[in-house]
Amino acid sequence: MTATIIDGKAFAADVRARVTQKVAALKEDHGLVPGLAVVLVGEDPASQVYVRNKGKQTVECGMNSFEHKLDVETPEADLLALIDKLNADEAVHGILVQLPLPKHIDEAKVINAITPAKDVDGFHISNVGLLATGQKSMVPCTPLGCLMMLRDHHGSLSGLNAVVVGRSNIVGKPMAQLLLKDSCTVTIAHSRTKDLAEVCRGADILVAAVGRPEMITGDMVKPGATVIDVGINRIPAPEKGEGKSRLVGDVDFASASAVAGAITPVPGGVGPMTIACLLANTLTACCRKHG
């Protein structure tokens, strides 16, 4: 079997086009422009790339982008003071603090300082609780993007066996909640799971979010399953020879795509959907505020 490729890049372009259209209508009909504030502390190169892309795409779809770049030594109190300011700012509908934060800053304290209605990451404890109890919340962008692609591919997910490999607050746990809400039978597996391969082979939907390059191999995939690869791992170039650094997922694409029914590639799968969903969440935050 050769798997169907789920084209996250095209799907994300479609989501962005719909957001752009709605943003234009909001401006035309109500004079409103959604605004997204992104806060970056320090100079982590991967985070800088993400933040730049977020800002660029925010502007491209007609929204206001407010970027706050803080020194790596910024005291926690200063970051909390900035969040207070953004919470009170009428022009800001969404606030995202890029993670990870430097070690001297308490991540949970910072996330929970964001007004839940502006928490476009869906990481605030009250949004986590709302999602877990099936109530209207801000939904974390990466799992939301995965869910949109799964719904598009399958139609109904009801009754399917879903295995999520990874238990992070950003992806694994909210992904499991969303799949449960769509009536999947959900297993959360992780690095300590016994016989991980056997658990994975039971999955109609396999979501890999472990952060380990190419860990999920074809022998761990049920024939015909849908595989969603959340991993983005940069493999350094070999010190000698011609090779360049490569971007790979948590799934070994070559072996898994020979067994799966459908699979997301890396790059061009889940990655572009994350930012598209962030834009959609910012629009949602603006509409809910003024709705």
Ligand code: GUN
């Ligand atoms: N770092 C890696 N992924 C994310 C994300 O989805 N949101 C934030 N705020 N930081 C991240």
